[in-house]
Amino acid sequence: MSVRIPVPAERRGGLARDTWVIARRGLLHIRRQPEALADVTLQPVMFVLLFAYVFGGAIQVEGGDYQEFLMGGIFAQTIVFGAFGVAIGLAYDRSNGAIDRFRSLPLSQGSVLGGHAVASLLRGLLPIVLMSLCGLIVGWRITTSVYEAAGGYLLMIAFSFAIVWVGVLLGSLLPTPEAVQGVAFTVLFPITFIASTFVPADTLPEPLQTVANWNPVSAVSEALRVLFGNPTSESDAWPMEHPIVYSVIWIIAIVAICAPLAIRAYRRTIAR
Amino acid sequence: MPPIQTALAIEASGLVKRYGEKVALDGVSFEVPRGTVCGLLGPNGAGKTTAVRILTTLAEADAGSARVAGLDVHASAKAVRRLLGLAAQEATVDGLLTGRENLIMIGELHHLGRRTSVARADELLDQFALTDAAGRLAKTYSGGMRRRLDLAATLVARPEVLFLDEPTTGLDPRARNELWAVLDTLVGEGTTILLTTQYLEEADRLADDIVVIDHGRVIARGDAAGLKRQVGGSQLFATVADAARLPEAAGILARVSGSAPEIDEAARSVHAGGDEGPRAVARLGEALADAGIEVEDLGLRRPTLDDVFLTLTGAPADAGADAPQAAEVGG
Numbered sequence: 338m339s340v341r342i343p344v345p346a347e348r349r350g351g352l353a354r355d356t357w358v359i360a361r362r363g364l365l366h367i368r369r370q371p372e373a374l375a376d377v378t379l380q381p382v383m384f385v386l387l388f389a390y391v392f393g394g395a396i397q398v399e400g401g402d403y404q405e406f407l408m409g410g411i412f413a414q415t416i417v418f419g420a421f422g423v424a425i426g427l428a429y430d431r432s433n434g435a436i437d438r439f440r441s442l443p444l445s446q447g448s449v450l451g452g453h454a455v456a457s458l459l460r461g462l463l464p465i466v467l468m469s470l471c472g473l474i475v476g477w478r479i480t481t482s483v484y485e486a487a488g489g490y491l492l493m494i495a496f497s498f499a500i501v502w503v504g505v506l507l508g509s510l511l512p513t514p515e516a517v518q519g520v521a522f523t524v525l526f527p528i529t530f531i532a533s534t535f536v537p538a539d540t541l542p543e544p545l546q547t548v549a550n551w552n553p554v555s556a557v558s559e560a561l562r563v564l565f566g567n568p569t570s571e572s573d574a575w576p577m578e579h580p581i582v583y584s585v586i587w588i589i590a591i592v593a594i595c596a597p598l599a600i601r602a603y604r605r606t607i608a609r
Numbered sequence: 610m611p612p613i614q615t616a617l618a619i620e621a622s623g624l625v626k627r628y629g630e631k632v633a634l635d636g637v638s639f640e641v642p643r644g645t646v647c648g649l650l651g652p653n654g655a656g657k658t659t660a661v662r663i664l665t666t667l668a669e670a671d672a673g674s675a676r677v678a679g680l681d682v683h684a685s686a687k688a689v690r691r692l693l694g695l696a697a698q699e700a701t702v703d704g705l706l707t708g709r710e711n712l713i714m715i716g717e718l719h720h721l722g723r724r725t726s727v728a729r730a731d732e733l734l735d736q737f738a739l740t741d742a743a744g745r746l747a748k749t750y751s752g753g754m755r756r757r758l759d760l761a762a763t764l765v766a767r768p769e770v771l772f773l774d775e776p777t778t779g780l781d782p783r784a785r786n787e788l789w790a791v792l793d794t795l796v797g798e799g800t801t802i803l804l805t806t807q808y809l810e811e812a813d814r815l816a817d818d819i820v821v822i823d824h825g826r827v828i829a830r831g832d833a834a835g836l837k838r839q840v841g842g843s844q845l846f847a848t849v850a851d852a853a854r855l856p857e858a859a860g861i862l863a864r865v866s867g868s869a870p871e872i873d874e875a876a877r878s879v880h881a882g883g884d885e886g887p888r889a890v891a892r893l894g895e896a897l898a899d900a901g902i903e904v905e906d907l908g909l910r911r912p913t914l915d916d917v918f919l920t921l922t923g924a925p926a927d928a929g930a931d932a933p934q935a936a937e938v939g940g
Contacts, residue, residue, distance in 0.1 A: 355718060358718055365705065439718070443691040
């Protein structure tokens with residue numbers, strides 16, 4: 338008995354379906370790699386608990402508890418760290434030949450990158466949910482309307498989408514998963530700390546304060562604090578006065594710049 | 610768009626590919642008729658993988674053109690991908706998926722639909738003796754099992770043309786023999802196969818036609834027998850137990866074969882051209898026995914493809930082993 342293979346034909350909706358098949362594979366990968374799962378579950382939860390209870394007592398914020406101030410920053414940082422996952426996944430697929438295998442198949446153009454992006458985006462939702470729950474336990478509360486709260490979560494998803502492209506760019510430019518790790522810790526890590534992520538920007542020394550005020554991570558942290566009705570940085574720099582607008586500008590700018598660059602870098606790396 | 614029916618499954622003409630300073634392919638041309646097996650034979654770094662990458666649409670040639678099943682690999686890349694199966698040098702099965710999931714995913718990416726993909730996966734698992742391991746993650750498979758799964762993955766959509774890049778590299782002899790048997794079946798079904806190999810024995814065993822490439826150029830082509838003829842006829846040889854008696858044995862060999870013998874001290878053997886066939890072997894054995902020379906081995910040796918390589922390039926087949934491989938340069 339033999340399976341008859343229908344003549345493969347060009348079909349509509351091919352991009353969406355191919356993207357989903359690749360994305361599903363990415364999600365299976367997360368489930369079957371305990372260490373990758375820890376990145377998106379244990380690590381964010383640990384950060385919330387550590388900062389809330391270890392540093393929390395030493396850091397004073399105006400207008401509320403440190404725990405409430407902390408959550409906006411920790412959401413933003415976790416989303417930025419999501420770039421590692423995308424980049425490492427892509428670099429891994431490149432180094433072990435999976436990308437070549439996909440490219441030898443009659444896939445719709447863009448579905449391999451699209452699948453990685455969708456899987457990363459879905460993967461990014463898990464820590465946001467877990468951290469929200471964890472935040473509630475340590476005393477974080479949303480005090481604004483449902484619409485504003487929804488706006489906060491929407492902003493996180495939009496920021497995650499932008500960060501996916503940063504990850505694709507890194508994953509295409511850097512040759513190995515190890516190189517990605519290196520760049521992640523020397524570049525992305527400081528970016529998330531020289532910001533109002535964990536402490537109000539005005540407590541930093543002058544030059545760093547300027548960096549922090551204009552840092553997109555600060556903007557997203559601060560925008561989330563505003564949207565969730567949590568205590569804010571109280572800085573009078575323009576970005577910190579208008580964090581939501583400034584965040585949206587950054588998100589659009591990151592996508593507009595990184596997406597084309599990432600697609601170009603990806604094509605260049607693979608077509609050799 | 611249906612493929613145009615042509616007698617040639619693969620046509621490469623004047624393919625050139627450079628990676629920076631390094632010229633990986635320097636004008637490679639060859640054709641593979643439908644339903645035949647072509648062996649692309651060459652040492653590491655000869656340009657085999659680069660040629661396969663261009664023919665399978667993964668890389669673009671800097672010059673020249675190529676057609677697979679009558680379709681231009683550049684202009685009709687997607688149509689070509691529907692018709693080809695590629696097993697790359699490293700088995701590219703997904704270690705974090707089970708064997709079955711791997712095959713189903715490939716089927717779905719070939720747009721076979723979920724149900725057909727599942728049925729086809731089970732059929733292939735059975736054919737490749739992987740049914741028992743179907744539910745295990747592929748990273749737990751042995752090297753031979755990974756290769757079989759990889760090959761099964763390339764066959765999901767019943768490709769017309771199959772590209773196998775060093776299919777048995779890294780396999781132990783048993784796994785290699787198993788893989789060869791599978792390839793025999795495919796050939797029997799009429800699939801066109803292009804396989805690259807640095808094992809001369811493998812090209813000899815599997816290929817109808819052999820294209821020998823070295824430093825990005827085709828240096829010879831033909832069937833195994835033809836290539837061997839290029840090198841010359843058979844060699845009559847004898848290995849003796851006592852090296853001191855080599856000159857004496859050489860004298861006897863000269864008399865029996867009628868041609869000038871050569872002595873290999875290290876191997877304690879003498880050999881000479883012997884076109885008279887097996888009868889000469891018998892006469893040589895008798896003459897050596899009469900002289901009281903103890904013989905360890907005796908026979909008629911057909912030239913191997915290693916000899917072909919030595920004759921064509923003036924260097925042993927593994928001379929390029931230290932050169933960087935095209936695939937590695939290409940990342």
